[in-house]
Structure formats: C-alpha cells, structure tokens
Amino acid sequence: VDLLKLQAGGGPMADLAEARALRRVFDSPPPLVSLKGALGHTLGASGPAELALLLECLTRGRVPGTWGFETPDEELGLAPAGGDAGKVRRVLFNLSGFGGNVMSLALERTG
Numbered sequence: 001v002d003l004l005k006l007q008a009g010g011g012p013m014a015d016l017a018e019a020r021a022l023r024r025v026f027d028s029p030p031p032l033v034s035l036k037g038a039l040g041h042t043l044g045a046s047g048p049a050e051l052a053l054l055l056e057c058l059t060r061g062r063v064p065g066t067w068g069f070e071t072p073d074e075e076l077g078l079a080p081a082g083g084d085a086g087k088v089r090r091v092l093f094n095l096s097g098f099g100g101n102v103m104s105l106a107l108e109r110t111g
Helices: 012-025 043-060
Strands: 003-006 032-034 090-096 102-108
Touching (some): 012 090
Parallel strands (some): 003 032
Antiparallel strands (some): 090 102
C-alpha cells in the first residue's frame, strides 16, 4: 500500500478506533491523506465524492494536505499529509457509513 485514505471523520472514538486498527495492520503506516475537511460531510455521497476527488488527485500526481489539520493527536499517532502522488500505485481507501458500516476499498493503478 503506497497511500492510505483515512476516514478521519473527526469523531474522537471513531478516529481512535481507525488509528488503532491501522497500527495493528501496518508496522509503519504508509503516507496518509484525509479528504473529509475538503468536502465536509456530504451524507450518503461522501464515499463517491471522496473516491472521485482521490482519483483525480492521483491522476494529477498530487494529493492535498488535510484541510483543518494542524496538530497531531498524540494518542492517535497519525499525521495525514499531502504531497507528491506520482509514484502511488496502490491505495487503501477507508470509509465509514451510517449505522456503523465500515469498509476498505483496495485500489491499484494498472497503467
């Protein structure tokens, strides 16, 4: 995984659960990005909207910094950041939905 798109919805308990899960899966997490601050909460459209934004960013070769993110939470231990995405080939796209539904979508660039 070259990039991980966090759910990072801003809820303390949900963000902590996501951070803990990532630390269980990855010895050292890949670069992280969160798009929630750029789009806000678009209710049922948040997944497709974030996926479209992420795919366009990857097409352009750059992911944005996380809007509104200034100081890492020590308990979370994660710091999403933007930057060059020209060499990103595999992305793990985390998303939480209403009612506690959680999913991860694995994406791979083939071209």
